[in-house]
Amino acid sequence: MIRNEVLDAIRARRSTRQFQKRQIEPEHLNAILEAATWAPSGSNSQSWLFTAIQNEDVLAKINELVREGFRHYIPDDDYLPKHAAKARAQKENYHFFYHAPTLIIASNRPNYQNAMADCALALENIFLAAHSLGLGSCYINQLHWLGNDPKVRSYLFELGIPKEHTICSAAAIGYIEKESSAPQRKEGTIRIIK
Ligand SMILES: Cc1cc2nc3c(=O)[nH]c(=O)nc-3n(C[C@H](O)[C@H](O)[C@H](O)COP(=O)(O)O)c2cc1C
Structure with a gap:
């Protein structure tokens, strides 16, 4: 097995679902957001928007609106x-981003068929950058599923996300409270034709 920093990071990154309360360092947030912008994009569109939210009241409001939206x-x-x-x-203690202190919302311009692909690649950059900085x-x-819920949408608009944007995905970021174990890799998902 070949090992280097990038391959090790790809193998070791896991989805964190228990975060510490403490906020991440501003320079870490900047590095993570910058990494997002270095992702490839269809025809070099770079039409994404990454909105990082660290304000506790705003995060609580988004969680509440999502809970309500799911009803x-x-x-x-x-x-x-x-x-x-x-x-x-529907559960009282529901928190869709696991009380992470930072939530990054990735949105993209409308009617752009690579919107999700571009944002997904940017998200992987975010995850790997976070991992490299010791963050989960x-x-x-x-927010993708509820992106067109009127109340969610109008609050995202208040936060500066254009009304017409597709809400592609979001990333929860923070210090890891509990490590996640690595899921087994499924067999038969790789073919090499020579
Ligand atoms: C498109 C996509 C959507 C996902 N949505 C969620 C989600 O809403 N909540 C969550 O806890 N994990 C979500 N995940 C994380 C997956 O559950 C996770 O990547 C998978 O279980 C493998 O675990 P690992 O990331 O630790 O390797 C999502 C992953 C992808 C690629």
């Missing part, structure tokens, strides 16, 4: 995590 949310397919998230959101991270999908 009316009707999953548009049978993807189980959507249904599970809706059910979990997790991909957060709820």
